[in-house]
Amino acid sequence: MELKRYFLDSQELISYAGFQYLFLVFISVTFVSYATLEKQLNLGISINSAVIFIISSTYTMYNGQKYQDAWEEFYEALCSMPWYTWSRKNQEFYYTIILGARKNTQVVMLNNVSINYDLLLKVWKYAYSILNFVYRTHNK
Secondary structure, three states: OHHHHHHHHHHHHHHHOOHHHHHHHHHHHHHHHHHHHOOOOOHHHHHHHHHHHHHHHHHHHHHHHHHHHHHHHHHHHHHOOOHHHOOHHHHHHHHHHHHHHOOOOOOEEOOOEEOOHHHHHHHHHHHHHHHHHHHHHHOO
8 A cells, every 4th residue: 555655646746747847838938928018029039938948848858758768767677577586475565566667657747748759849840830930920
């Protein structure tokens, strides 16, 4: 029971980690929105917002991928242990641990979006599209 509670607590902590990304994106969007409302949106503000967005998304998603890779290495190390030479009590404990570790653990945002390199590529594609749109409309 203690082990199950530990896994549930760690899962809540992992889900909370995605909040930092949302917070930094909120700061960027607020900055651009305020500049737009004040009619002071220029290329410098757009570049600063893009830099904040790119740095925050890269940092957060790199850490999410790093955590996912560490969890996979942990599971592989568990699978390669010589459990068959252990006592019966230790084998039962090992079985409990490996059942809990079998599921691939990821840093999750909004309960269904995994934060990793795949999301980083998607975000960069959208950010590039938006910045390209802003640049092209600004130059007309």
